[in-house]
Amino acid sequence: MIKQRRKSGGINLFQVLFKRLKGNEDIAIPRKMSEWAAGFDLQAAVSEPVVLQPGERKLIPTGFAMAMPGELEAQIRPRSGLAYKHGITCLNSPGTIDADYRGEVKVLLINLGQEPFTIIRGERIAQMLFQIVPAVSIIESEDLPETVRGAGGFGHTGV
Template identity: 75%
Template sequence: MSEQFQVQIKRLPGNEDVPLPVKMSELASGFDLYAAVAEPVILAPGQRALIPTGFALAMPGELEAQIRPRSGLAFKHGITSLNSPGTIDADYRGEVKVLLINHGSESFTIERKERIAQMVFQRVPQIILQEVEELDATVRGAGGFGHTGTK
C-alpha cells in the first residue's frame, strides 16, 4: 500500500456551491480544481488572470501541492497555467489561486464551477546546501542549454 498523508482543506465563505478538489478517476494523480469566480472572466488571446478556487489547505511539512494545467483546456482552447507547475508551500494558508493564460486564438470565458486546473501533491525532501570550493568533474561539465543535442 502506498504512503498516505492527511491534508486539511477549508472551504472559504461564499463558496459553498463550488466543488472541492476531486480526482476524476480512481488512479488519477491530480485533483481537478474549480473556478470560484464571482462573475464570468473573459480571457482574450494573450491575456492572463488569477482565478480563485474557493479553498485553502494545510498540509504536512514534507509535502507541496503543484498546480498544473488541464490537458483538455490546453488542447481545445489554448488555456494553460502560466507558472506551471505552480507551487503551494506547506506553510501557505491563503486561498489557492490559479494563474491562467490564453494562448489560443479566440477569447475564452471562465465560468463559476468550471474545472480549470489540477493539483498534484509531491513529497519534498529536506535538503541541506553545503558550500564547497570545487565541484567534482563530470563528462558534461558546464555545458548548458542545448549542449547535449544538435537540434
Template identity: 70%
Template structure:
C-alpha cells in the same frame, strides 16, 4: 506508500464550488474549479489569477503543485503560468490559479468550471553545502540544448 492527511477549508460564499477531486481512480491530480462570481473573459494573450474558493493545510513533508489541464490547453490554448506553481506547506491563503490564454479566441471562465489540477509531492529534506570545487562530469557546464542534436 505513505498516506498524508491534508486539511481543506471551503471559503465563505463558495458552498456551491466543487472541492478538488480526482476524475479517475488512478489520476495523480485533483481537478480545481473556478470560484469566480460571474463569467470572466480571458482574451488572447491575457493572464488572470482565478480563485478556487478553498485553503489548505498540509504536512511539512508535502507541497502542492498547480498544473494545467491538458484538455483546456489542447482545445483552447488555456494553460497555467508559473507551471507548476508551488503551494508551500506553510501557506494558508486561498489557492489561486494563474491562467493565460495562448489561443486565438477569447475564452469564458464560468463559475465551477475545471481550470487546473493540483498534484501533491513529497519534499525531500535538503542541506546545501558550500564548496570551493565541484566534481567534474562528462557534460560539464553544457546547458540548454547541450545533450541533444535538435
C-alpha cells in the same frame, strides 16, 4: 495537527485539510476524476463569468484554503483539454503552494489561443498534484566533483 500516517501495504498516506471559504459551498473540494488520476481537479470560484482575451492572464480563485504537512508541496498544473482545445494554460507552471501557506488557492491562467475564452463558476480550470519535498542541506564548496558532461549546457547532448 496535520500528520503523516502509514496505510496498510506500506504506502504513505498524507492528510491534507481543506477549508471551503465562505460563499463557496457550491464549489467542490479538489477531487480526482478517475481512480488512477495523478491530479485533483480545481474548479473556478468566480462570482461572475470571467473573459480571458487572447494573450491576457488573470488570477482565478478556487474557493478553498488548505493545510498540508511540511513534507509536501502542492503543484498547480494546466488541464490538457483546456490547453489543447482553447489554448488556456497556467503561467508559472507548475506553480508551487508551500506547506505553510494558508490563504485561498488561486490559479494564474493565460489565454494563448486565438479567441476569447469565458471561465464560468464551477468550471474545472487546473489540476493540483502533491509532491514530497526532500530535506536538503546546501553546502558551499570551492570545488565540485567532475562529470563527463561538465559545464555543457542547453543543447549540449545534441537533443
